[in-house]
Amino acid sequence: KTLNADFYFAHPHASWERGLNENTNGLIRQYFPKGSDFTKITLVETRSVMDKLNNRPRKCLGMDTPNQLFFNIDPTVALAT
Numbered sequence: 672k673t674l675n676a677d678f679y680f681a682h683p684h685a686s687w688e689r690g691l692n693e694n695t696n697g698l699i700r701q702y703f704p705k706g707s708d709f710t711k712i713t714l715v716e717t718r719s720v721m722d723k724l725n726n727r728p729r730k731c732l733g734m735d736t737p738n739q740l741f742f743n744i745d746p747t748v749a750l751a752t
Contacts, residue, residue, distance in 0.1 A: 699724070702723075725738045726738055
């Protein structure tokens with residue numbers, strides 16, 4: 672399968688070219704502070720944080736979650752009767 676997604680390569684040490692990446696790093700740091708030993712973090716912990724971040728509404732996504740957009744889920748369907 673292919674994704675209909677744009678991509679680009681940022682220059683090394685140019686964090687301003689990777690705003691979303693830097694923001695996501697900050698979100699990850701809420702769970703794993705700077706200096707954390709990633710060799711001691713379990714797969715269960717990693718997947719838990721991944722699920723939390725992928726199901727967190729984002730302003731830049733119109734308050735949808737990454738999972739909603741990636742899987743094309745309409746949250747209003749579950750609320751309809």
